[in-house]
Amino acid sequence: MTTKAIHCCGCGLEVAARLTNGAEVYPHRSDLAKLPFWRCDACGNWVGCHHKTKNRTNPLGCIPTPELKAARQHIHRVLDPIWQSGDMERGEVYRAIESRLGMTTRYHTAQIRTVDEARQVYTAVRDIAAENGGAVIE
Template sequence: MSVMCGYCNQPAALVRGPAVYPHRPDLRGLQFHICRPCGAWIGCERGTTNPLGTLANAELRRARMDAHAAFDPSWKGNKRRRGERYAWLAERLGIPRAACHIGHFDLAMCRRVVDVCLIDAVRGVH
C-alpha cells in the first residue's frame, strides 16, 4: 500500500516507532507512515501497515489529539457505547457515520468536534 502525502504529494516511507518516537520504547514495535520531505506522519493499525488516517503535520496532529481529548471521555471504557457516541458525533457534524473518524479529519473538522463536545458538556448531555 502506497501512502501519499497530502501536503507535498510525495510518497510516505514505512518506519518503526523509533523513527517517530525515539524516546518512547513502548512504541518501538509499532509502524508509521512518514513523509520525509515535510515531516507529516500517521500511525498504523496494530500489527498492520494500514494507516489509522491521513498523514498529519504537527498542527493537525495536535488538533486531532484535542478532538480525541474532547470526545473520547464520553465513551471510554464502554465499547458498546463507543459506537453510539460516534453515531451521535456523525449526526452532530452532519456527516455519514462511516466517515466519522478523527484520524481522517482536517483542522476545521477537529475544531468542530471540540466545539460540539463542549456544547454537549455544557448542556449536560451524555
C-alpha cells in the same frame, strides 16, 4: 522500500508515504521502536498504524501536522470521557458527531485534515458532552 499513497495534511496532497518504524519517528521511545509508522519524507510528518490488527501496517488515517495531532488529542480529551462514563455507547457518540456534522460516512478523528475541521468537530463534541452532563475541558 515500501510506500503507500496517503493524504499528508502538511503537504496538502496524496504523497508516497514510506513505511518506517518507531525507532525513526520516536528515537527517544524504545517502547515504540518496533511499531510501524507511515512517514512523509517531504515534510517529515507521520501517522501510526493499526498495529494490533490483522493488517498491522494499515495507517490510522491521514498524516497530520503537529498542530492537527494536538487538536485531535484535545478532541479526544473531551470525547472519550463521554463513552467511558457509560452514559453513551462509543458508537452512539460517533453517530451523534456524524449527525451534527451532516456526515453520510463513518466519522473518525483520524479523518480530520484541517484546523477548521478540527474546530467543527470540537464544537460538536463539546455540545454532546454538555448535553450529557459531562464537564468540558476547554
